Amino acid sequence: MWRKAAAAALLALAVGYLYHSGPDLSENIMHFIPLPSFQFVSENHSTEQLISASWETLITLPSRQWNRVAVGVNACVDVVVSGVGLLQALAVDHGSGLDHEVLHSEEDLKEAFVHFMERGAAAERFFSDKEVFQRIARAAAEFPGAKLYVGGNAALIGQKLASYPDLMVLLCGPVGPKLHELLDEQIVVPPESLQEMDEYHLILEYKAGEQWGLSQAPQANRFIFSHDVSNGEMSSLETFVSSLDEFQPDLVVLSGLHMMEGQGRELWELRLKEVVDAITNIQQDVPIHLELASMTDKEYMNSILQEQVLPIVSSIGLNEQELLFLSQAANGPHADLASWTGIPDVGRVSDILLWILQQYGCSDLSSEADLTRIHFHTLAYHILATVDGFWGNQAAAVMAGARVASSQACGLQAVDVTKVELKAPLEFQSSHAEKGEKLSLNPVEPVTVWRRRNVTFHLTPVLVCRRPLRTVGLGDAISAEGLVYSEIKNQQSFRSDVDIKSRYLLLC
Known part of the structure; x- marks a missing residue:
């Protein structure tokens, strides 16, 4: 079955090629079309075309699909902005890169950003100083070209799942007014998950080849940081688990464990035990x-x-x-x-x-x-x-x-x-x-x-x-x-x- 589908993709490409080659060739299609060799097709279609066409032929939904998916527990509003542009606007001088497990200052932010930009690698860090973070967040939101999106792994996964009209999605997480406005209408949010203020994450993006001082990004990526207490403590976990009995999902998606890392050993040791207890209480099938x-x-x-x-x-x-x-x-x-x-x-x-x-x-x-x-x-x-x-x-x-x-x-x-x-x-x-x-x-x-x-x-x-x-x-x-x-x-x-x-x- 797999090879038949692949052959169908090849055949479709070959027919397209013959059709565009002129009427004399296309008239012969109804009489005889030999299965084209890979070499023949690759001469007329790029490797990217072959892969993309094969995907369209071979990707099929399963016979048994999910009906209800529950997703939790990290959610926020992402402020997406040029990383180099924002740091320059903050009057931060370029320097050498250095990774920091937790960010305590603008200098830490600059060093960590440069460290990962030079590697073209994604990373996410907690910013410990609330006041400094809020000042940077305000500057990011006002920066030309800054955009606001649904953020947080759970909310992003829920948003993607909700693009399938037959799939009902439950989202539990700290959902403020701006995030609620951005979410797909198909997403159900329990009242207990709604809060007065949004959690904001700053996404510093850079493009492939972008330079700042002596640093150059080998590929496009982003550096994420936040001062996010609600997600950092996984405060919506209990609401999430308690909502499952009524929602009756046939798939559960959990995220947000990484957010606890910056909260310190005492919190995450206790909270991980509670995460395990919560998971084991989810319906076993x-x-x-x-x-x-x-x-x-x-x-x-x-x-x-x-x-x-x-x-x-x-x-x-x-x-x-x-x-x-x-x-x-x-x-x-x-x-x-x-x-x-x-x-x-x-x-x-x-x-x-x-x-x-x-x-x-x-x-x-x-x-x-x-x-x-x-x-x-x-x-x-x-x-x-x-x-x-x-x-x-x-x-x-x-x-x-x-x-x-x-x-x-x-x-x-x-x-x-x-x-x-x-x-x-x-x-x-x-x-x-x-x-x-x-x-x-x-x-x-x-x-x-x-x-x-x-x-x-x-x-x-x-x-x-x-x-x-x-x-x-x-x-x-x-x-x-x-x-x-x-x-x-x-x-x-x-x-x-x-x-x-x-x-x-x-x-x-």
């Missing part, structure tokens, strides 16, 4: 997706792991920085890497994904964990890694996530092949730590699939927008789209009380 985000405190990440947050969710979404940081915090594979150099090596990524599912997921007969799915995304490609037997339609899901990354980054509703480029490796290894398979990317079947033990990997390239208009929320849109196209193979497979050995034999 409902899968839970956890969206991770940028963190810097290895002790905090270890607390998330030690409090067993990952094993009690069904699915997680993360990017290359979050993946490597998780491995570094727990001394996993390739923890000796300080950072990725260029496009993350597929074999190394595959090693870490497999390790997470083995260490914290449903991986063997003794496992009581629920984690069976990881949606990994980086600029050039995406991977969905799933434990066999739990999830269906994952080829379509990973392609759908890549497609929305391509279109949304360019500010479009669909992929425009004249505005994107392929940056994914055409050949790669399935593992770096072990003797892996040598794999390749085929533009007319743009999902490469391999298995390691009981885990299946689906990789698809991203058609990278050459001049992205907005990078904020891309990861959330990718995860949301991937979830929309995902299907549960067995509803009872999640967080079930049945004998673990029987469950493993049935599904793992």
